[in-house]
Amino acid sequence: MKIALIGYGKMGQAIDAIATAKGHEIVLRIDANNQHLLEKEHLSQADVAIEFTTPETAYHNVLKCFEAHVPVVSGTTGWLDKLPEVQALCISQEQAFLHATNFSIGVNIFFEVNKKLAALMAGQSQYDVQMEEIHHTHKKDAPSGTALTLAEQVLASVPRKTAWSNDVSSEPAILSIISKRIDPAPGTHTITYTSAIDDITITHTAHSREGFAAGAVIAAVWLQGKTGVFTMRDVLNL
Ligand SMILES: NC(=O)C1=CN([C@@H]2O[C@H](COP(=O)(O)OP(=O)(O)OC[C@H]3O[C@@H](n4cnc5c(N)ncnc54)[C@H](OP(=O)(O)O)[C@@H]3O)[C@@H](O)[C@H]2O)C=CC1
Numbered sequence: 001m002k003i004a005l006i007g008y009g010k011m012g013q014a015i016d017a018i019a020t021a022k023g024h025e026i027v028l029r030i031d032a033n034n035q036h037l038l039e040k041e042h043l044s045q046a047d048v049a050i051e052f053t054t055p056e057t058a059y060h061n062v063l064k065c066f067e068a069h070v071p072v073v074s075g076t077t078g079w080l081d082k083l084p085e086v087q088a089l090c091i092s093q094e095q096a097f098l099h100a101t102n103f104s105i106g107v108n109i110f111f112e113v114n115k116k117l118a119a120l121m122a123g124q125s126q127y128d129v130q131m132e133e134i135h136h137t138h139k140k141d142a143p144s145g146t147a148l149t150l151a152e153q154v155l156a157s158v159p160r161k162t163a164w165s166n167d168v169s170s171e172p173a174i175l176s177i178i179s180k181r182i183d184p185a186p187g188t189h190t191i192t193y194t195s196a197i198d199d200i201t202i203t204h205t206a207h208s209r210e211g212f213a214a215g216a217v218i219a220a221v222w223l224q225g226k227t228g229v230f231t232m233r234d235v236l237n238l
């Protein structure tokens with residue numbers, strides 16, 4: 001498969017290593033300094049684009065892939081407000097777009113565990129719930145995209161929580177998401193239910209970026225020949 005990498009930072013380089021080892025060819029490596037490669041004449045060499053850039057640039061990059069009619073896998077977080085618009089465009093133009101806040105298989109299983117635990121806790125009002133995410137100090141967005149997915153899952157099932165806040169809140173209806181930035185943490189997410197009697201805690205800890213990068217390559221292969229809007233849940237059939 002011929003891959004265009006949009007974003008050649010920590011994730012772009014990790015994906016390059018894994019994709020190349022699996023026999024794929026990286027035909028474009030695009031970063032902030034060679035933006036002309038986002039034009040159709042270049043992008044159309046690729047079977048798929050894999051986009052890991054910044055919250056400010058992801059929207060533009062995905063639209064450039066649509067212009068070239070190249071399927072796009074995006075892992076950039078911090079641009080959730082623009083996702084519905086991109087998803088609608090994808091459908092109306094019969095493009096292929098796959099976004100996930102986290103591409104690791106472990107986190108996608110953790111999402112399912114989180115949903116199940118939240119459903120079990122729905123009627124157990126003696127438990128409060130809060131979240132913590134820990135990432136490296138270069139991370140631009142907070143809370144992390146993964147934490148927001150986890151929070152949406154809790155809010156969907158636990159009626160005593162109606163909104164989240166990125167700090168410690170004393171308001172019972174608020175789900176607190178505490179963000180810590182500590183090097184070199186690749187990504188740790190914890191959900192804790194606390195009562196006077198006991199605590200229940202679930203944690204996912206990434207030991208490196210390998211899981212995110214491998215998942216993105218699996219998603220790119222899976223997207224070949226498809227049109228529509230997808231996420232990692234579709235790839236893993238969860
Ligand atoms: N979904 C998931 O599984 C994961 C998602 N992420 C997310 O992926 C994103 C990238 O993370 P990470 O690789 O660690 O970040 P880095 O800061 O290491 O890399 C970002 C890259 O984007 C490039 N870039 C900036 N502007 C543009 C542009 N307009 N067009 C193309 N490239 C551009 C930068 O280029 P330059 O260096 O020249 O400025 C850099 O190469 C973040 O949003 C992060 O949260 C991260 C890990 C896993």
Ligand SMILES: O=C(O)C1=N[C@H](C(=O)O)C[C@H](O)C1
Nearest residue numbers: 077101139144145146186187
């Ligand atoms: O920026 C990162 O590094 C990560 N970003 C994603 C997120 O915001 O959830 C995924 C992973 O946690 C690493």
